Amino acid sequence: MPVLTQIYIYPVKSLAGIRVDQWPVDDKGLLYDRKWMLIDNHRQFLSQRRLPKMALIKTRIENEQLILSAPHQADLALPLRANDGDDIEVVVWHDRCVAKTCGDAADAWLSDFLKADCRLVYQTDQDIRKVDPNYALDSDQTSFSDGFPFLIVSENSLNALNQAMQLEFDMVRFRPNLVVADCDSYAEDAWRRITINDIGFRLPKPCSRCSVPTIDPLTAETGKEPLITLNRLRKWQNKVYFGQNALHDKIGNLAVGQIVLIEETGEPQPPLSSTPI
Structure with missing residues (x-):
């Protein structure tokens, strides 16, 4: 059964984040996030x-x-x-x-x-900053995120990408909020509704990736990966995707080790094979 293994907050948009073991969730997402x-x-x-x-x-x-x-x-x-x-x-x-x-x-x-x-x-x-109504309810809000209060990525998705690149990138390059283990690579592509500690999450849209993951967070030097490999394996409609944007239905608390209940699935977003690479 999938489990929550990492939680990150990014108090200042695009600065380095903070890894935490537990954290409150308010109306806008993780407390103080962006x-x-x-x-x-x-x-x-x-x-x-x-x-x-x-x-x-x-x-x-x-x-x-x-x-x-x-x-x-x-x-x-x-x-x-x-x-x-x-x-x-x-x-x-x-x-x-x-x-x-x-x-x-x-x-x-x-x-x-x-x-x-x-x-x-x-x-x-x-x-109040509302979320794009094409993907959200009128009550959904976020802070200064690119558009959604949460980004969810599975550990095995990164493992598959690293294997394809023949590199060992850390999850911090991809700036997720919630990292999930014990599921197939890219399983999150098909998740539509999940629950963690009684907080419901909707996953309406995959996350298109820009150049930020090419920046080494330790040196600020820029390379070509992972965009080269994502272009080869995770491209759809001229964008590349890694991870899923998410919205939450209530406030509460999240902690590493909590079970992730998969409430509803659908066709993969983007419509790519979710078979492990």
Whole structure:
């Protein structure tokens, strides 16, 4: 029976994440997941796609603070539950969202390390960003994720991809929230509804992949894999896919070791063979 083996949160969009053994789930997904985000001078979100060095900024949560750390810089501490700052409209893909600024000190710290003008913003608990209605209910919401509150990947999907590449990539390259073991590779392609610790999840759409998994999270250097192999094995309608986006039906708590109940399956998304490679 499938089991939840890894949980990751990414407090700041596109910075390094935090692996946790258990974590609360609120209305927007995992608590504090992508609550913060970097923007450029046009108020557009920034990610490793444009600034690979973002991968080198680590995050941790201690004593009601979010701590950012980077090579050759003193740590930056931010309050977890701030409600001050100036309101600012920001853009995440096609969505315009309301955010609040984090202050000049945070902006300077990040701009100095990344060697690019940027600002740090956060989403308050009161600000609502809805999920694409083509795949979601009107009540579904998310923070500054690319579009969905959860990304689910199975361990054996990565094992199959690594075997096909003849490499040993770590799961962190693919930035999942939930990692599941004890199922076939790409079994998640066919999952439509699952339950973990009484929290129901809907999996309406596979995750198309960009260049971020080609970035080594330890060095920020960019290679060609896994996109070459994904193009060969996981391509559909001119995009490549790895993992499944997911929406949740209630708040609660998740912990490593919890059973993943497969409530409903369908045809694989994308419509590729799910036979292990």
